[in-house]
Amino acid sequence: MIKMKDIAAAAGVSVMTVSRAFRSDGAVSAERRAAILQVAEELGYVFDSTASNLRSQKTGFVAVTIPSINNGNFADTVRGLTEGLRGAGLQVLLGYTDYDMAAEEALIDSFLRRRPEAIVVTGGAHTGRARRMLAGAGVPVVEMWDLPADPIDRVVGFSNADAVGLMVRHFVRVGYRRIAFMGGDTDRDTRGLDRRRGFLTAMQAAGLEVQRLIEAGIPPVTMRDGAIAMDRLLDRWPDTDAVICVSDLSAFGALGACQRRGIAVPGQVAIGGFGAFDVASCAVPSITTIDVFGKQIGHSAAVMICQLLAGGQADQMIAVTPELILGGSSL
Amino acid sequence: MIKMKDIAAAAGVSVMTVSRAFRSDGAVSAERRAAILQVAEELGYVFDSTASNLRSQKTGFVAVTIPSINNGNFADTVRGLTEGLRGAGLQVLLGYTDYDMAAEEALIDSFLRRRPEAIVVTGGAHTGRARRMLAGAGVPVVEMWDLPADPIDRVVGFSNADAVGLMVRHFVRVGYRRIAFMGGDTDRDTRGLDRRRGFLTAMQAAGLEVQRLIEAGIPPVTMRDGAIAMDRLLDRWPDTDAVICVSDLSAFGALGACQRRGIAVPGQVAIGGFGAFDVASCAVPSITTIDVFGKQIGHSAAVMICQLLAGGQADQMIAVTPELILGGSSL
DNA sequence: ACTTGGACTGTTATCGATAACATAACCGCC
């Protein structure tokens, strides 16, 4: 493999000059720089960042862990992060946890060995060892998609509980009373649990009974899980007049279950989802949902990281405000 | 930051012994190893792989580029890769190109600087510079999701054209004649182009006219794109009796467009998709589609890479056989 | 003429681990 030494020899300069020619800030005369880059091109040189990483103690990447790489919400967030960090010359190193805290811990461990310049994790629930590793990493840590009570470092997110509260209040206002909640039944789905908690709180605040809780299985909660859960819900509480689902995917599955049974949506049962996924707006009827602005979360996290790495100040917490989007699946 | 030297001093051994204690193959006595790991734990040591990478000339990761991180098919492939590489101690470094060859080139460039042990790219179409970089990388290269005529190195994929041919032949067999194809209209969507080409070939082979080609926009082709395209298709050729869409997402959008217009599916128009996404099986009616076994592609690529890195032989090409899945959206 | 300072280039040491080699202790076996 060609290295800087070879280019230096071929171009008749020192290795240091080659190194400088490769960095924009390098004070190398224009013609010499051009000559060096030309030689490098001819020799097919590929810069070796492993050496650079070690010597400069900079790796140029930010580690990001998300629960799933097949989820439009997290994809938006990653896009916001990628775009926001690009300007600072930082690359995203992406890993997925499958909604599993043990897998998250292993992932964080392997990421930290690679010396990221910052680390972004999803949610505020982590194993004890993961928390300790993050706290001791010596780089900015951002928890996103949640507003944890005891953050490790920085936070960019929203209250999942409050977001569902928005929808409950709307449903109550337009007349629904026998409202069910689907999902958030396992401790693996921490954001789902928060959403369910928000449902309970808002229902109680509205003075309504809250028995209609139906399980949707362990995350990732799929469309199929939503369909199965809806069937169980309708069997158990046939007079349900609205169901709020832990995500749009399960809501779409629930909609399909209703359609197969010939149950009118929203005539007989209203459906609400979460996340403003594409499928919510393209389903017939479209699904009432909550937009949590995933891309904005990523972008804010990126800005925060850039500020901190530049040695500046940054907010401890940035709260994003979710928004209710009315669809045809409810009044 | 704590380093091996600090642990060596605290444990009263040489740095080399500490290094060996951290590798499973290291010949260190059990009690000494335990003592060293204990000291490391107490000091909160985090292994620095940047140094290890440089000295050992091994980074322990495989670079993977996919077009989109919000696509169930590619997510399956990444899962297959991740699981297949884990056993060999290799990690996936994931990047997305947004279906843009220039972005892919930039991504490959930045990945290669980090010295991956192998690189996996999606599709067989790349910029000239990207091809040269890959060919000269000195590590195994796998192109997947396609069977390029002039592969760079190894290939794991299937013929997108033949896969669509499967569906055309089925549609013709059950009686559809005025069949349209949606998508594959921009050179940015290389797999879409292949699918469209396969449509044309199969239609001609069946002796049918092939004028009904409707554009679906640049990838990622969304559900909404599918709905818009279906409206245009129905306006232009109202007597169309079947439409094959470039993906299940656009097929789902097309289904929604029909439902909003009161057009019976499959009574009046049959719909076919591509990819066996969740939404295809959960839509009402479910959508006839083609399963291309994305996870298997990733797994095969991983196996191939492990063989090559172990110094063994590996096939030049692994072909996956797509399968037609009949849904309620067609006969 | 002499200083000053900026622009450019070179020299040396170093980042933190590990490969390669050297050494020491111990074991069994003829």
Place this chain on the structure above:
DNA sequence: GGCGGTTATGTTATCGATAACAGTCCAAGT
């Protein structure tokens, strides 16, 4: 008892770039 082999450990040099420092040269200011 000596020898080869194994196990456990230490020593030295090195991976390929860059930080830190040291010049050199030349133009401009006094």
